[in-house]
Amino acid sequence: MQYSGIKSLKRLFILTSLAIFVPFQFGHTEDQTKNNIEKIITHDPSSKIAINYENLTLLLQATVTRPRVSSRIYAQKSNNSIGSRVNLSNKNPTRMEASRTFYHFIDKEELEYVQLLRQGMEALPQVVPLQNLNRNEQLAYWLNLYNITVYEQLAKRYPIRKLKKLYKGTRKTPALWDEKIVTVNGIALSLNDIQYNIIQKTWRDPLVIYGLYQGAIGGPNLRRKAYTGKIVYEQLADNAEEFVNSLRGLRFKGKEAQVSEIYYWNRDLFPDFDHDLRRHLRKYANLRLVTRLDSSRKIKIKFYDWHIADVLNGGRANTGGVGSTNPVSMALSFGGEESVVGPGITANGFDGGDSSTHFNSRLSTHTDKALDTAIIRNSMPLDAAVFLKEFLERNRKLKGANVTVEEIEKKDLDKIRKQD
Secondary structure (H helix, E strand, C coil), rough: CCCCCCCHHHHHHHCCCCCEECCCCCCCCCCCCCCCCCCCCCCCCCCCCCCHHHHHHHHHHHCCCCCCCCCCCCCCCCCCCCCCCCCCCCCCCCCCCCCCHHHHHHCCHHHHHHHHHHHHHHHHHHCEEHHHHHHHHHHHHHHHHHHHHHHHHHHHHHCCCCCCHHHHCCCCCCCCCHCCEEEECCEEEEEHHHHHHHHHHHCCCHHHHHHHHECCCCCCCCCCCCCCCCHHHHHHHHHHHHCCCCCCEEEEEEEEEECCHHHHHHHHHHCCCCHHHHHHHHCCCCCHHHHHHHHHCCCEEEEEECCEECCCCCCCCCCCCCCCHHHHHHHHCCCCCCCCCCCCCCCCCCCCCCCCCCCCCCCCCCCCCCCCCCCCCCCCCCHHHHHHHHHHHHHHHCCCCCCCCCCCHHHHHHHHHHHH
């Protein structure tokens, strides 16, 4: 990535961004538990102030693929790597689902850009307090701050294949989600503080579940546009519909409805768990799934795909490796450097101005026509190239389609594979 005026970029984010925060009315120390964080957030219900997250949207559009509605067909297991009996790829039926991030593009300079973006969002309560915003603008802010923080932390740790230990921690290492890694108005917050003690306790709506990016395939999609107060509930509902109708959210086995662990983690939003969760799922599931859900006898917490939601499955692309000459990788690549062009964006680097932002980098790997297919430019291992080709082909087939495929039973998989 090439920048002009990189030293002034931090000042640009802090002083000219429009994101606004509200101060909390509580004290916080390292030893306080999440239950000691008060949920009271002052807001202005009549506020017309809108927050512009154009810089965050630019980052997401440059590095995140656009997901399509799930076909609900179990993904076949991938083959072993060339010349090896080892298979490190994802073997879950959800292998071909969820949006994917190109973390292998995030090098030192790219990571600095991400960090500055997150720091700018943290520092903005010093400019205008969040108490001047309405509830929708506040919700959009907290979702965006949470998501850019998860994005940054995973980019710093990449390559990593599975996120379970990172999410839950070990005896020797605390969970990333429990670390105080965000500071708002001088208050140190963890990702769990934001999710459970701010968002969940202030907005008692299960929809908020789908706005929190977990970095794993099993979680909600990372959208290619930042959340905005004007349409935040429309964006959340869109994510909810995609998730509930996918294999990541709801499956069936006989008379048993199986759901993602994500609902157990957020069980406080479902006081009468079985009844409330059924009602919630019915709201966003398609007609066939609703029919099966109504005929199910019980709901069971069953699955979560912990593989990182990226293209290389936690691997690094090696320049000059097998991927640079294999025909699949070549078929997925375009020659030459191109830049994303949009409102206030040109190809000359950052100029630091208030009215326009210039951007040109390897982060911008997509042309306008390639945004839906996320064409990769650099080399990659053959198995990763094969996955990407399959992933893109499946998404193309589902584009614009209203998929209502009923749950596929195991006995039917062989028939489907023979037909393919």
